[in-house]
Amino acid sequence: MAQNPDARGASHDLSVQLGPLRLKNPVMVASGTFGYGEEYADFLDLTALGAVVVKGISLAPRPGNPPPRLVETPAGMINAIGLENVGVDAFLQSKLPYLRDRQVPVIVNIFGNLLEEYAELAARLEGVPGIVALEINISCPNVKSGGMIFGTEPSMAARVVEAVRRATTLPLITKLTPNVTHIGEIAKAAVGAGSDMLSCINTVAAMAVDIFSRRPKLANVFGGLSGPAIKPIALRCTYEVLQAVDCPVIGIGGIANATDALEFLLLGARAVQVGTANFVHPAVTREIIEGMRRFLEVERLGGVEEYIGSLNRECLFPFAEIACEMTDLP
Amino acid sequence: MQKFLEEGRVLEQQEVARQTHRLRLEAPRMAGAARAGQFFMLQVREGMDPLLRRPFSFHRILPEEGIVEVLYRVVGKGTWWLSRCAPGTPLSLLGPLGNGFELPPIAAGPVVVVAGGIGIAPLQELIQQLLAKGGVGRPADIHLFYGARTGAEQLPENLLEDLGISVYRSTDDGSLGYGGFVTDLLRRVVQEKNLQPSQLYACGPLAMQYHVARWALEHKVPSQLSLESLMACGIGACLGCALPAAQADASSQDHYLHVCKDGPIFGAESIQWHKIQTHGAPPTIFLYS
Structure with a gap:
């Protein structure tokens, strides 16, 4: 006779402790894929999300790159938006209140061309109700100065994090780029400089060309690859980062369903961010949260915390596909 | 909405x-x-x-x-x-x-509709709406200029002429109607018939839209052009579908409109046409198997 998974009194608790933050579940949305939240309100209850990471904000508004800005690739897309955003003033005045009024935890992704700009932004966001953390963007591949330049050299990464650390008491997440030789070194530098948490990965530097027009498909020539195509890269990076540092890590890269999300948690990531999949299925995060809950039920786990970091590195289970069918996950 | x-x-x-x-x-x-x-x-x-x-x-x-x-x-x-x-x-x-077409007020006078190739797609519904509720006195006051590379690529008469609207066809190869660009046909017919359009609607390839926009601005005809772009989300989140916006003065910084949330219908005056870059025309041979 089948046992009721609830027989043990398990509540299938999805809440996680992420450094100083308590999240109702580990599912966030990634910066640049969810606007300022309101864009998705027709499709899902925003309060169901662990947190919303808003589109990267700079001190002054940025127009972004000339089009074409994106191109589709197998199981992915390359974008070169160029951090188009409304600037911090308009963000605080006209964008943040929507999420704050609905009590959605907001993480603000911040970006600057200079160290001083990062610091000034952080200072401006200090003490603003509704903001629970800052995510320092040192990993955008699509801008000429700042961005990824800060994220590919450990000492530069440390200087940005230090500058932001001095300017704010908010919890800090540093978002790492995969476009480096040793991501663990950058991770160590960021944590050493005061980053409470890390998120990885940002997009993978990429390119596409058109054989007829004989031109690059992006006006910016290079862009950042995202989507299911990069998930294995993201898993490898997350694993390396978790081995290098001892702080909470948020897994990002190609997550499109609950199985993908659970893979990052299995490695030890304490939360995930869903990005490109939001474009295709605006309610995908709801399905991921529901799928995680179902997984806990089937696996008879009281809470997701029990599952995080439970990877068994020694043994390769030969019947993984059968197990997947049994849990009815995609 | x-x-x-x-x-x-x-x-x-x-x-x-x-x-x-x-x-x-x-x-x-x-x-x-x-x-x-x-x-x-x-x-x-x-x-x-x-x-x-x-x-x-x-x-x-x-x-x-x-x-x-x-x-x-x-x-x-x-x-x-x-x-x-x-x-x-x-x-x-x-x-x-997106925003959709605005129909002209009742009895506004003749309207001009310009279609290039597959650009006829949204204009068919527009014409139906103009006939059903909007603004045009008689069906014949809807003047459709319809161009394509060749006649075989155009929708047949039963979908257009049979509605009672005025249809002027052109083809690049001269196989149907006027041989040449649809925008040249537009210039000719408007002049010959001394049309005073109250509104212009258009959809088609970028080169056509550019010439239609210039024509509308020259003749001070209010225009509604349906533009397209690659886009990932359609709901204003990815910001991929950017078009260079017209500027108040030449010194100001470039900024962008977005096809999904500011369009897809734009007035000719709102776009910096010469700054649009595209992936180019669709391939003439198709390499996919």
Whole structure:
């Protein structure tokens, strides 16, 4: 006779402790894929999300790159938006209140061309109700100065994090780029400089060309690859980062369903961010949260915390596909 | 206006002109909510390749029958898969999106509609709306200028001339109607007939839109041009569908409009036409198997 998974009194608790933050579940949305939240309100209850990471904000508004800005690739897309955003003033005045009024935890992704700009932004966001953390963007591949330049050299990464650390008491997440030789070194530098948490990965530097027009498909020539195509890269990076540092890590890269999300948690990531999949299925995060809950039920786990970091590195289970069918996950 | 997801179903696919397919979709909620000139994002296939939804304008909106129609040309991976969807195939729709056409006020006078190739797609529904409720005294006061590379690629007379509207056809190869660009035909006819259009609507390839926009600005005719772009989301999140916005003065910094949330219908005056870059014309041979 089948046992009721609830027989043990398990509540299938999805809440996680992420450094100083308590999240109702580990599912966030990634910066640049969810606007300022309101864009998705027709499709899902925003309060169901662990947190919303808003589109990267700079001190002054940025127009972004000339089009074409994106191109589709197998199981992915390359974008070169160029951090188009409304600037911090308009963000605080006209964008943040929507999420704050609905009590959605907001993480603000911040970006600057200079160290001083990062610091000034952080200072401006200090003490603003509704903001629970800052995510320092040192990993955008699509801008000429700042961005990824800060994220590919450990000492530069440390200087940005230090500058932001001095300017704010908010919890800090540093978002790492995969476009480096040793991501663990950058991770160590960021944590050493005061980053409470890390998120990885940002997009993978990429390119596409058109054989007829004989031109690059992006006006910016290079862009950042995202989507299911990069998930294995993201898993490898997350694993390396978790081995290098001892702080909470948020897994990002190609997550499109609950199985993908659970893979990052299995490695030890304490939360995930869903990005490109939001474009295709605006309610995908709801399905991921529901799928995680179902997984806990089937696996008879009281809470997701029990599952995080439970990877068994020694043994390769030969019947993984059968197990997947049994849990009815995609 | 609320946007939503709807699971639609393919009812019928038909090749109505060369390389031009008409897809009938059962999607009652979408059919009840959509307006002419709006668009929706269609997932042409489950799975990860192609990954993104494709934007399509509404070719026909039939609320009573619960049907929306799409007119499309096979130009890439997405439309190739779409063309292989048999009746009964479920497809996910996300919409309705964008601003849509504004119909002229009652008795505003003749309107000019310019279509280039597959650009006829959203204009068919517009013409239906103009006939049904809007602004034009007689059907013949709707002047449709319709160009394509060759006659075989144009929609047949029963879909256009038979509505009683004034249709002027042109083809690049001279196989049907005026031989030459549709914008040249537009200039000629408007001059010969001394037309005083109250409104101009257009959809077509960028080069055509550019000339239509110039014509509208020269003649001070209010214009509504349906523009397109690659886009990932359709709902204002990815910011991929940027078009360079017209500027107040030459010294100001470039900034961008977005086809999905500011359009897809734009006035000729709102775009910096010469700064638009595209991936180029669709390939003449199609390398996908």
